[in-house]
Amino acid sequence: MMPSTYPLERDLGMRYYASETPGIGGRLRSTPADFVVEELPLPIPDQEGPYLICRLTKTSWELQRAVREIARHLGLSHRRISWAGTKDKNAVTTQFISIYDVPPEAVEGVHLKDISLEVVGRSQHPLSLGSLAGNRFEIVIRECLIEDLPARVQTVTEAVSAGVPNYYGVQRFGVIRPVTHIVGEKILKGDYEGAVAAYIGRAYPMEPLDVQQARTRFLETGDARAALADLPVRLTYERAMANHLAANPGDYAGALRVLPPKLLSLFVSAFQSCLFNHALSARIDAGLQLNEPEIGDRLLFENGREDVVTARNHQAARIQIRRGRCRIALFIPGAEPVRVYGPMDDIMRDLVQRRGIEAADFERASRFVETAFSGALRAISLSSNVEAQVSGTDVRLRFSLPPGHYATTVCREYMKAEPYLMI
Template sequence: MKPSTHPLEIDLGMRYYATSQPGIGGRLRTTPEDFVVEELPITFTNTGPYTICKLTKRSWEHQHAMHEITNRLRISQKRIGWAGTKDKNAVTTQYISLYNVPAEAAANLNIKDMTIEPVATHQFSLGLGNLLGNRFKITLRDCEPNDLAKNTAEISGEIAAGIPNYYGLQRFGALKPVTHKMGYHILRKEFKEAVDLYVGGCFPYESEQVQTARKNFAETGDAKTALYELPPWLSYERIMLDSLAKNPGDYGAALQAMPPKLLSMFVSAYQSWLFNIALSKRCEENAPLNEPRVGEHLEFTNGRVDTVTEKNIATARQHMKRGRCFIVGWMPGKTLPVAPGPLEETMFAQMEKDNISMQSFADATEFVKTNFDGAHRRISLATEVETAVFENNVQLNFVLPPGHYATTVAREFMQAAPEKMV
């Protein structure tokens, strides 16, 4: 394992690379067409009250896109569902469900840089993870020319063997990486601190006008003035500020005015950060990703989870070599179905340091109206990456299961500063 030298990656828990080769550098997303993702859908029932639409969009932030669709249809945001969130600076194809919306109404929507095609009906709303996977076509431009083809091929081979399955940068906010910190404050019931961070926190890629408005709010807490000064496109900040202007001092209500699915993402981002921290500690200990340790948990392809013991570790190794199971870590929530192993102990140690408990997740469940039960996640990501080198550019083609991040693959090739990837 090779340590990252980038402060933001270190802060987000993405502290190691699995590849031994030097990075090829380059830049991702010079244009949205450099990051193309196509969702692989589940089989739909073709009966039921949900209209399933194939949604293709360019340069749309996910939550803003969902908000625009529901606004145009004049329906509640509770009536739209999706299987996975998609990047903004990209061309993405995914599937959404619309409850009791006629196919014609969806087909007649005319939204810039967006096409909506009704394709089926379904008995259920789509929820996170209701997909088979995602197919990616990524172009890295202006890479290091020396030995580019050789380094690209060798890195591709190492990725096929397995790399740390980190939650990628966009999980925490590409240009504003604070979603896990928002979750931290919500779990600690520090609602004012959460609002102050989201509205008053300055970020280097924003305009001088926006940074000035944020600084003014941070200094004065004046919601009405901030509403006047912040531009309309910062819609989530304005939702909080509108609530604060109407209910001064009620920061909890300001947070709850946010779209529920976005609010829940804050708490789940903290869970993701815990996972990254624990995975990096395992990498620091030079424990191979495909080598189980006593106390760790294995998830089999049929969903069964076993604990590695001194007695069964040899058998566990054989099962892993044959691809029958994978090492997983349990991201803490309000329940704990397994005895903590080394990965979980690292996460609980961080939670104790943060003064956050399992009860904190139970309280957040009530506040956000979303269950935070925790979940297993594989510690290793392995995929076959088809590569093509043309001049100083590299194209990557690969498929990932649900919940895995293409930027986690791209960073192994690039090993560049995170701002080169957004």
């Protein structure tokens, strides 16, 4: 394992690379076409139902904004549109959405720049997060370091095939403004004023200077009316929160609730993701392997079945992992109390306790956000058979990943570059 030297990655718990070869450097997303994502759907049932299933292809659109624009053109609430997975903004992405109670001809009449919609079926049920088979990627890393480039690429390709740390990628937290997990922690603690202050007021150096100044002024003064005058119109969420506070001074909970429910949910789940990253790096600190089970490790099978490694099944667990039938997993805590089976559960429990978070906090947040945070297992290693091609100083990668895994986690193994070069 090689340590990361980048402060942002270390703050987010992404402290190691699996491969020790020097990085190839380079830049992701020189153009949106350099980052192509195709969602691999679960079988779409051939049935009638109130939910229209559509294939959405977009270029350089943030998903929430695209959904709002589609809903506006259809004349309906954006809450009637659901999806199986979020996708990158600075990319060309194809994914599936479900729209409640709308005729196909209405969808065919939606014309938006860099967005296309195609009706592919109907369903009795809406799509929900995670209800997909995976994602297929074709990514070009440009302007790579030429020294030993083919050899470095080959070494990392072999490492990715064997398994790398399955970190939640930087975009889970926001690269320009890595603030979502901070807001989530404030919500968990019931500090709604702190959550609003963090979301509106935390300034980051990659933002335009006028935005940094507007955020800093709000953080220092808490003046919502001044924030409305200072914040650019494009910061719609921040302005909506400030507008609520200007009309309802002191109602910080209400200011948060003007945000889309899915965004509120993202804050809390981002904090859970940060916990996972830190716990995974703590495992590596302790000298424990990604694919060698310890007594008390949890196992997650491909079909979703869970198990725990014991002295009795230890050897069988090693064989199952080597055959790719299961992976070592970490339990990400929520309203469900952490049951301690082994060293990783101890590590996670200590992390949560140091943050002053309890299961009851997740229960309260679930009621506030109207989303259940019961806790979940996540595999600690990610692997994929990457097809890599080197052309001059460009490297093209083709690979597929299961749901919830990050392509940038693969790319960072190759690049070992400043996270801002991956936005």
